[in-house]
Amino acid sequence: MMAQYLEIKSRYPDALLFYRMGDFYELFLDDAVAAAEALDIALTKRGKHRGEDIAMCGVPHHAAEGYLLTLIRKGFRVAVCEQLESPAEAKKRGSKSVVKRDVVRLVTPGTLSEDSLLNARSHNYLAAYAKVRDDHAFAWTDMSTGAFHVAPCPRPMLGPMLARLSPRELLATGPLAEEIREQVEEAGATLTELAPASFDSQAAEGRLNTLFGTGALDAFGQFSRADLGAMGALVDYLDITQRGQLPRLHPPQRESAGKAVQIDAATRRNLELTRSLSGGRDGSLLQAVDRTVTGAGARLLESRLTSPSTDLGLLARRHDMVAHLVGDAGLRDALRDALRRVPDIERALSRLGLRRGGPRDLAAIREGLKQAGILSDRLSALADLPDGLTDIASALTGHGQITGLLDSALVEEPPLLARDGGFVAAGYSADLDEARDLRDSGRARVAAMQADYADKAGVSALKVKHNNVLGYFIETPATHAKKMLSEPLSATFIHRQTTANAVRFTTVDLSDLETRIVNAGGQALGLELQVFDTLLDAVEADADRIADAARALAELDLAAALADLAAAEDWTRPVLEDSRAFEIEGGRHPVVEQSLRRQGASFVANDCDLSADGSEPRPIWLLTGPNMAGKSTFLRQNALIALLAQMGSFVPARAARIGIVDQIFSRVGAADDLARGRSTFMVEMVETAAILNQAGPKALVILDEIGRGTATYDGLSIAWATLEHLHDGNRCRALFATHYHELTALAETLDGLHNATVAVREWEGDVVFLHEVRAGAADRSYGVQVGRLAGLPPAVVDRARAILDALEENDRDGGGKVRTLVDDLPLFSAAPPAAPAAPASSAPGPLESRLRDIQPDLLSPREALDLIYELRAALDADEGRGTGG
Numbered sequence: 086m087m088a089q090y091l092e093i094k095s096r097y098p099d100a101l102l103f104y105r106m107g108d109f110y111e112l113f114l115d116d117a118v119a120a121a122e123a124l125d126i127a128l129t130k131r132g133k134h135r136g137e138d139i140a141m142c143g144v145p146h147h148a149a150e151g152y153l154l155t156l157i158r159k160g161f162r163v164a165v166c167e168q169l170e171s172p173a174e175a176k177k178r179g180s181k182s183v184v185k186r187d188v189v190r191l192v193t194p195g196t197l198s199e200d201s202l203l204n205a206r207s208h209n210y211l212a213a214y215a216k217v218r219d220d221h222a223f224a225w226t227d228m229s230t231g232a233f234h235v236a237p238c239p240r241p242m243l244g245p246m247l248a249r250l251s252p253r254e255l256l257a258t259g260p261l262a263e264e265i266r267e268q269v270e271e272a273g274a275t276l277t278e279l280a281p282a283s284f285d286s287q288a289a290e291g292r293l294n295t296l297f298g299t300g301a302l303d304a305f306g307q308f309s310r311a312d313l314g315a316m317g318a319l320v321d322y323l324d325i326t327q328r329g330q331l332p333r334l335h336p337p338q339r340e341s342a343g344k345a346v347q348i349d350a351a352t353r354r355n356l357e358l359t360r361s362l363s364g365g366r367d368g369s370l371l372q373a374v375d376r377t378v379t380g381a382g383a384r385l386l387e388s389r390l391t392s393p394s395t396d397l398g399l400l401a402r403r404h405d406m407v408a409h410l411v412g413d414a415g416l417r418d419a420l421r422d423a424l425r426r427v428p429d430i431e432r433a434l435s436r437l438g439l440r441r442g443g444p445r446d447l448a449a450i451r452e453g454l455k456q457a458g459i460l461s462d463r464l465s466a467l468a469d470l471p472d473g474l475t476d477i478a479s480a481l482t483g484h485g486q487i488t489g490l491l492d493s494a495l496v497e498e499p500p501l502l503a504r505d506g507g508f509v510a511a512g513y514s515a516d517l518d519e520a521r522d523l524r525d526s527g528r529a530r531v532a533a534m535q536a537d538y539a540d541k542a543g544v545s546a547l548k549v550k551h552n553n554v555l556g557y558f559i560e561t562p563a564t565h566a567k568k569m570l571s572e573p574l575s576a577t578f579i580h581r582q583t584t585a586n587a588v589r590f591t592t593v594d595l596s597d598l599e600t601r602i603v604n605a606g607g608q609a610l611g612l613e614l615q616v617f618d619t620l621l622d623a624v625e626a627d628a629d630r631i632a633d634a635a636r637a638l639a640e641l642d643l644a645a646a647l648a649d650l651a652a653a654e655d656w657t658r659p660v661l662e663d664s665r666a667f668e669i670e671g672g673r674h675p676v677v678e679q680s681l682r683r684q685g686a687s688f689v690a691n692d693c694d695l696s697a698d699g700s701e702p703r704p705i706w707l708l709t710g711p712n713m714a715g716k717s718t719f720l721r722q723n724a725l726i727a728l729l730a731q732m733g734s735f736v737p738a739r740a741a742r743i744g745i746v747d748q749i750f751s752r753v754g755a756a757d758d759l760a761r762g763r764s765t766f767m768v769e770m771v772e773t774a775a776i777l778n779q780a781g782p783k784a785l786v787i788l789d790e791i792g793r794g795t796a797t798y799d800g801l802s803i804a805w806a807t808l809e810h811l812h813d814g815n816r817c818r819a820l821f822a823t824h825y826h827e828l829t830a831l832a833e834t835l836d837g838l839h840n841a842t843v844a845v846r847e848w849e850g851d852v853v854f855l856h857e858v859r860a861g862a863a864d865r866s867y868g869v870q871v872g873r874l875a876g877l878p879p880a881v882v883d884r885a886r887a888i889l890d891a892l893e894e895n896d897r898d899g900g901g902k903v904r905t906l907v908d909d910l911p912l913f914s915a916a917p918p919a920a921p922a923a924p925a926s927s928a929p930g931p932l933e934s935r936l937r938d939i940q941p942d943l944l945s946p947r948e949a950l951d952l953i954y955e956l957r958a959a960l961d962a963d964e965g966r967g968t969g970g
């Protein structure tokens with residue numbers, strides 16, 4: 086056995102081998118050590134291998150899924166090795182024969198199909214990244230639903246792609262695999278390296294044609310060599326992991342470049358699209374807008390939200406559907422009621438396709454298609470439906486035949502596993518009904534036999550029982566042993582076993598009856614399994630249409646959910662156009678609004694106009710305002726409104742007119758990234774650089790306090806230059822929040838810059854936040870007041886106020902008195918020792934005099950720049966004199 090184990094294990098060196106032995110999966114040697122630790126189960130020993138103890142641990146077969154899940158989450162891959170024959174069959178080949186075993190499946194993070202291993206409301210993507218010469222492609226599939234896509238993906242786009250899809254596992258080969266490993270792992274995916282042959286584009290064509298039963302792939306669209314390589318690798322890997330049992334995939338869909346809004350990982354994080362900054366789904370946009378009632382609808386919502394579209398036609402179609410369902414509340418409620426009863430058809434279908442499904446999956450398809458029928462009847466009866474809903478209705482129509490078949494063949498609530506039997510409805514198969522009658526009447530005969538024997542033996546406590554070892558047997562309490570074991574009863578009752586309290590017997594009649602019951606039971610089960618196979622074949626034959634219906638149901642669920650949201654939250658239909666407009670009237674932040682409402686507070690709606698066309702375009706808004714005033718909220722709400730509009734949803738605003746946005750960027754100054762070991766400021770700069778290098782004219786950029794992670798003047802200068810570059814270089818629509826009030830002066834020189842501020846009112850020394858965004862600039866930050874609101878001890882607040890007053894006064898006086906200021910403020914007595922005094926000079930030089938004459942408050946930025954040139958020239962002249970020319 087160990088030789089067999091080692092032979093199989095040698096073929097799966099990088100996976101844990103689950104080696105089936107009876108009711109357990111056993112692990113040996115290093116696998117056992119690793120698994121025992123990961124699963125926190127006992128490690129034992131068994132025999133020796135090369136003189137060493139063989140480490141071993143095991144998990145019960147019936148509970149294996151839970152253990153598998155833990156191992157996969159911890160980053161392991163598991164090869165499941167089953168017994169391919171019974172021990173009895175093995176014995177026929179010789180008394181020492183080892184039961185035949187082989188790996189039936191390799192379980193990896195990207196190839197899960199069981200409901201218990203998957204999250205119903207999220208996709209589970211397996212991806213592949215291929216390079217052919219200078220061309221890169223990214224392909225992805227969800228084996229549990231059949232989704233299959235490919236897109237061109239130049240190297241710099243890999244990060245955004247990983248951020249968008251969050252694949253669980255990514256396949257790559259050769260030097261490319263090494264090059265991207267860190268990036269892939271940082272994105273939370275497992276990188277699996279395959280041999281270059283898996284990515285061969287010519288072999289890929291063959292694999293895809295076999296999978297789809299086609300002669301050429303032209304029917305699915307035009308694919309580049311890199312596309313083929315990436316798709317081929319996916320199929321090859323599925324073949325390897327599923328051991329030849331390929332899942333059912335939809336024909337590949339090629340996503341052309343530029344169809345989806347480009348959103349990088351940092352932006353997704355900042356905007357809290359699918360996760361909040363604290364990491365969970367709570368507090369994310371996804372959570373706030375998700376009103377879907379089916380798993381497939383929730384998955385569709387997630388994928389729409391993570392990849393908004395730039396296609397005006399497509400978006401109009403989605404908005405038409407939502408608008409129709411907003412307008413007809415009765416229809417919407419009726420649809421949602423029916424949808425609530427729709428099970429996860431996509432996943433059931435995929436499991437059945439992998440021959441891993443059971444009767445309950447068939448019942449899920451039956452119930453789903455039944456509801457589909459009800460929904461399509463409801464929709465088809467209506468006139469004036471928008472195109473999207475008409476198409477959905479037609480995909481939901483015409484499944485009567487398969488529903489009828491499943492209805493007549495399956496019981497109401499079938500068991501999970503086919504091998505348990507009991508799922509075929511009575512009346513479906515005459516043969517089956519007969520076998521079941523035989524089996525059941527046998528059971529009734531057993532009951533009659535018990536009464537007979539009790540009478541015959543004169544033991545009223547005599548019972549006929551059943552267990553797996555003895556089968557049917559007769560049992561009497563031990564007190565009757567003597568009587569039962571002696572003549573005349575011993576002639577009928579054949580002794581089988583004596584236990585502490587009982588004696589067990591059989592009789593010739595009982596074992597005859599048992600044989601008949603077992604045969605009839607076995608025959609019934611065999612017939613049920615045959616029925617199961619025919620049902621599987623019927624579903625398989627209709628799989629494409631069933632999958633279409635499943636997609637239509639998800640689409641309908643999403644449209645109805647978005648309509649429900651729009652109606653309940655009073656959202657409006659955005660006007661999308663091919664321009665660079667961006668006019669939001671009365672916009673709100675969906676997540677903040679909901680959370681304020683829970684606290685009994687209301688949200689103040691704000692306008693925003695970043696239109697870059699028109700007579701007086703002001704595409705960049707510079708937003709100043711006190712801490713806590715609502716700057717970040719305002720910035721994000723506008724990005725979220727654009728994003729919601731372009732995923733096909735209504736938006737939280739009174740009105741919105743948006744010229745299609747093709748990139749969204751969002752950065753927050755000095756966000757920590759300790760996990761990646763970069764200083765906060767470095768991260769901020771890297772991210773800002775990415776925006777300045779990439780944002781085009783249709784981009785929407787949101788920068789929140791860029792530059793705050795460093796010394797004031799460095800920060801101010803960087804913020805300043807960034808703003809200028811956005812204005813003159815990127816020429817995009819942008820919102821820029823800052824505490825550097827100095828920047829507001831730039832509005833004088835940059836035409837497209839508009840100053841806005843979030844209003845506050847001062848009242849008895851406290852600051853009252855109005856959360857209203859108005860034109861103009863803030864005069865101060867109210868940081869001290871906010872500190873007080875936050876509960877800083879009163880002594881610290883008073884002290885801070887005194888220091889602030891003194892600093893401001895110092896500023897007004899030209900800033901020469903910092904030293905005196907520190908002396909006047911004795912808490913600073915622990916100030917660092919004074920720097921070595923500059924060599925005393927008798928009279929101020931021309932440079933120093935010029936400097937003293939400057940009144941910074943009176944300088945415009947332009948004059949300041951001129952002055953710097955002047956000073957620099959004077960310094961050069963001065964040095965020239967000092968060194969003697």
Ligand SMILES: Nc1ncnc2c1ncn2[C@@H]1O[C@H](COP(=O)(O)OP(=O)(O)OP(=O)(O)O)[C@@H](O)[C@H]1O
Binds near residue numbers: 681710711717
């Ligand atoms: N429009 C609004 N209506 C009502 N409350 C709001 C509004 N905007 C923001 N708030 C409230 O104010 C709080 C602070 O908002 P936000 O974080 O946007 O302020 P900020 O100006 O960016 O602050 P800081 O400069 O300190 O980062 C929010 O958590 C929210 O509760």
